[in-house]
Amino acid sequence: GESVGLHLPTLSVQEGDNSIINCAYSNSASDYFIWYKQESGKGPQFIIDIRSNMDKRQGQRVTVLLNKTVKHLSLQIAATQPGDSAVYFCAENWMDSSYKLIFGSGTRLLVRP
Amino acid sequence: DVKVTQSSRYLVKRTGEKVFLECVQDMDHENMFWYRQDPGLGLRLIYFSYDVKMKEKGDIPEGYSVSREKKERFSLILESASTNQTSMYLCASSWQGEWYEQYFGPGTRLTVT
Numbered sequence: 001g002e003s004v005g006l007h008l009p010t011l012s013v014q015e016g017d018n019s020i021i022n023c024a025y026s027n028s029a030s031d032y033f034i035w036y037k038q039e040s041g042k043g044p045q046f047i048i049d050i051r052s053n054m055d056k057r058q059g060q061r062v063t064v065l066l067n068k069t070v071k072h073l074s075l076q077i078a079a080t081q082p083g084d085s086a087v088y089f090c091a092e093n094w095m096d097s098s099y100k101l102i103f104g105s106g107t108r109l110l111v112r113p
Numbered sequence: 114d115v116k117v118t119q120s121s122r123y124l125v126k127r128t129g130e131k132v133f134l135e136c137v138q139d140m141d142h143e144n145m146f147w148y149r150q151d152p153g154l155g156l157r158l159i160y161f162s163y164d165v166k167m168k169e170k171g172d173i174p175e176g177y178s179v180s181r182e183k184k185e186r187f188s189l190i191l192e193s194a195s196t197n198q199t200s201m202y203l204c205a206s207s208w209q210g211e212w213y214e215q216y217f218g219p220g221t222r223l224t225v226t
Contacts, residue, residue, distance in 0.1 A: 008153070032213050043117070043203050043217025044156070089155060091213075099144060099163065099212050100171065103155035 008087060010108040019077040021107050023090030026071070030092040033066060034101065035075045039086045047075070047088075077109075085111045116140070117218035119204055125224045132191040134221050136204030142216075143209040145187035147171075147179060150201040150220070162187055163209070194225045 013019045025033065031052050036044035050057045050064045050073075057064050063076040073090050087108050091101040120135035138145065144163050148156040148171075158171030160179040168179050176198060180188045187206075191198055201222050205215040 034213050041219070043205070043219050044215075045217070046214045049213055091156075093213060099146075099161050099169070100158055101156075101213060101215075103157070105153055105155045 008106050008108045010110060012110045012112060013080050014112050015080060015082060017080055019075075019080045019084065019109060021075045021077075021088050021109065023073040023075075023104050023107075024071060025073055025090065025092045025104075026102070027092060027094050028068070028071060030094055030102075032093040033064070033073050034091045034093075035062075035064060035073075036089045036091060036103075037084075037086045038089065038106070044089060080109075080111050082111050082113065085109055117204055117206055117216050119202075119218040119221050121221050122219065123222045123224075125226065126191075126194050127226055128195060130191075130194050130225075132194050132223065132225075134189040134191075134202055134204075134223070136187045136189070136206075136218055137185055138187075138204075138206035138216070139185065140206065140216070141184065142206035143184075144207045144212050144215075145181065146205040146207075146215060147177075147187065147189045148203045148205065149173070150203055156203065159189065194223075196225050199223060199225045 034049040035047040038044040048059045061078045065074045087106045089106045090104045117138045146161040147159040162168045162181040178190045201220045203220045204218045207215045
């Protein structure tokens with residue numbers, strides 16, 4: 001498959017463990033924060049979003065936490081599975097830039113069997 | 114399921130050639146986007162369109178133009194390809210309201226020699 005990036009930070013976890021992927025964002029005025037997952041050879045896939053007026057949001061096996069004080073975003077994946085192996089991108093939307101997402105450089109998640 | 118298709122998975126062009134990358138979505142989405150993805154840089158927005166014949170520049174529009182004559186189709190044009198445009202190009206589409214939940218195509222790997 002297509003390599004997304006050769007020098008990405010990598011998180012290696014055991015299958016069944018919980019994963020935490022972190023992201024520092026840049027603009028304290030950002031309104032939306034989003035996580036995308038990109039598997040090898042595919043385009044990114046939306047996972048979950050959170051608005052700036054929230055500090056936590058849960059989805060199916062995933063939780064996103066937002067700490068506006070330190071401009072930090074995290075994605076927690078419960079009971080990590082082999083199918084979770086991918087590159088994960090956080091993205092933010094600056095309030096004065098409609099329709100524009102600013103993507104981070106990504107974190108590679110490797111799930112060990 | 115939303116489907117976003119791109120005309121080619123791999124493309125090799127020579128410097129100075131005019132290059133057309135085509136994207137089609139089947140969900141009647143109002144918004145369409147073109148990104149490029151380079152290792153370590155995440156995704157960067159080139160252009161987006163929120164309606165037929167409407168377009169707005171993203172963060173790196175130089176050397177590119179776009180066309181949206183029909184709602185389902187969004188084309189990216191490299192007027193005179195250069196080697197620094199060698200990259201992975203990703204098209205995405207989204208609803209007007211939840212514009213940040215973008216559906217991506219599989220990408221076109223363009224090599225300019």
